[in-house]
Amino acid sequence: MSLLPQEDEEKDRLFVVALARGLRVLAAFQPGESALSNQVLAQRTGLPKSTVSRLTYTLTKLGYLSQDAETGYYRLGLAVLALGSAVLGSYDIRRIAAPLMREFALKNTISISLGMRDGTDIVYLETCRSQARVSVQLTVGSRVPLASTAIGRACYAALNNSERSQLDGELAARYGKDWPALQERLEQARQQYLQRGYSESFGEFERDVMAVGVALPSPAPGMPALCLNASGPAFAFSPELMRGQIAQALMQLGRQLVPGH
Incomplete structure (x- = not known):
């Protein structure tokens, strides 16, 4: 996923930083991976773990992530699949x-x-x-x-x-x-x-x-x-x-x- 470098985010008045960070979390998942922890997502995105925790909570509420009840780890949700299918279908x-x-x-x-x-x-x-x-x-x-x-x-x-x-x-x-x-x-x-x-x-x-x-x-x-x-x-x-x-x-x-x- 192509996103602006983090240091450029605050320079663009039209750029929605929170949205970009949420998308950065989704982009951190790689093919073949089952589930990731907040710590791993923080390492991959370069975002503070507290920020990642809020983002994963929100994305889970919206269906873009799902959380494993036993481990607490996150995997991509069905809402992402729906978006992907729409993209490919276009x-x-x-x-x-x-x-x-x-x-x-x-x-x-x-x-x-x-x-x-x-x-x-x-x-x-x-x-x-x-x-x-x-x-x-x-x-x-x-x-x-x-x-x-x-x-x-x-x-x-x-x-x-x-x-x-x-x-x-x-x-x-x-x-x-x-x-x-x-x-x-x-x-x-x-x-x-x-x-x-x-x-x-x-x-x-x-x-x-x-x-x-x-x-x-x-x-x-x-x-x-x-x-x-x-x-x-x-x-x-x-x-x-x-x-x-x-x-x-x-x-x-x-x-x-x-x-x-």
Whole structure:
């Protein structure tokens, strides 16, 4: 979830600090986690534990969190699920993409995902896993860093100069002293994308995962640009195979989803 840095909150008169902090608590939950304590939520959000306690109490009353009666820990509530379903349902391209993505995954024995940028991350809107015994274990709602993933690099390469400059500032704030090296790698990936039409990340995000990505233009006015990636285990997919068969098939799928791009 993209939120203003805490030090900027009080500088914006229209910014509702309490709302932002509540959303920060919800964003602290990660896929696969069962329940979190107020102490863990305070550590993840950087908020005082007393503030977190008030926020979790309020969010529980509203149905966005539920509390375990035995441990007192919190998990995301059904109200969050309802919001998530509404968000996903607003992207019609998912209904178009899903059957084509399943066909792609089966034909190429590889996992494929459709994502959208949220700040310095990519959020998965749809995924189809390979039927192979070993596949990449990411699901709808998973977040991955833009800077080190093929899907993120494809998104980065498709931004215009103004958008890219703004994102560079966000990435610099996130990565600090590591940003110059990451920026150089992102620029290399952007140039590669302009030349070849796809991006790649071979063992950079996860050591044993090979991935290629392509960007899609906005399929409708006011809708953000989307991106696709195909990823599989390194023991089954060599760089040559990814750059040849998989990347070419992924670019073809992109043209099917958004003709004319």
